[in-house]
Amino acid sequence: MITRRRFILGAAGIALVGGTGYGVHAARQFVVQTVPLKLAGWDGPPMRAVFLTDMHRGPYVTSDYLHEIARATAELDPDLLLHGGDYVYASRHYFDEALEPFARIAPPAGSWGVLGNHDHSNGAPAAREAMRRHGVGDLTNTAVKLWFNRNPLWLFGVDDYRTGRPDMAKAVKAVPKEALCIGLTHNPDLYLSAPLPVEPPLLLAGHTHGGQVRLPIIGAPFLTHGHGSAFESGQRQVGKSLVHVSRGIGTIALPVRFNCPPEITVIKISGLSAGNS
Secondary structure (H helix, E strand, O other): OOOHHHHHHHHHHHHHHHHHOHHHHHOOOOEEEEEEEEEOOOOOOOEEEEEEOOOOEOOOOOHHHHHHHHHHHHHOOOOEEEEOOOOEOOOHHHHHHHHHHHHOOOOOOOEEEOOOHHHHHOOHHHHHHHHHHOOEEEOOOEEEEEEEOOEEEEEEEOOOOOOOOOOHHHHOOOOOOOOOEEEEOOOOOHHHHOOOOOOOOEEEEOOOHHHOEOEOOOEOOOOOOOOOOOOOOEEEEEOOEEEEEOOOOOOOOOOOOEOOOOEEEEEEEEEOOOOOO
């Protein structure tokens, strides 16, 4: 729960950040965050997966900005593209504009994604139809087996923790116990809601924006329970799984960020004996 004092301090801080113009500028200064993932049994060249989440196309996130993100993503030459949901902010009319810039990227292992809470609240059927039109496979409560340089890799996705119908057991039902796999959902609190039926090397999520605005002393004033507060951003170990929570691409409520830059996540999958390249 947000206390009255915390709310007032946070609102004052955001007003200051927004009023200076710095926060608006910072909202577009994305960084590339690299996550190395070394897997026993992975053979041959590394695989490069890019994870994007919380694009929030709408009043505060422009089409030009998402095309800029798409160009940067294409330059990373991904073998696999993953989407963590919240494609829009306030209207289903933005679903196509959110996904179209990334449709030009054609990773050999495909593009896959799940839905976020804003996708559900603005129309899950419209979101899924836009995903289909723009070549993004729907991983909601299901899994898919991919191949890359003779290496099998399973992906599974789980629906949003708060607004969807998450079913982890259904999502991993087809995944062999010892398979190499990566899990994907929108709200990372899902990963602490119940014991996981599998413990993959990597679990991905977004939703939190890292707090979007992080102020001295008080931190992220509006990041509350049920909104990813168990994770905030970055990495945390849950059992045998590494959970990576991205700060995401877009903004909501106000078009500002502070001390919390937007993030394109690159996962470099390689064998245990591979170097750092």
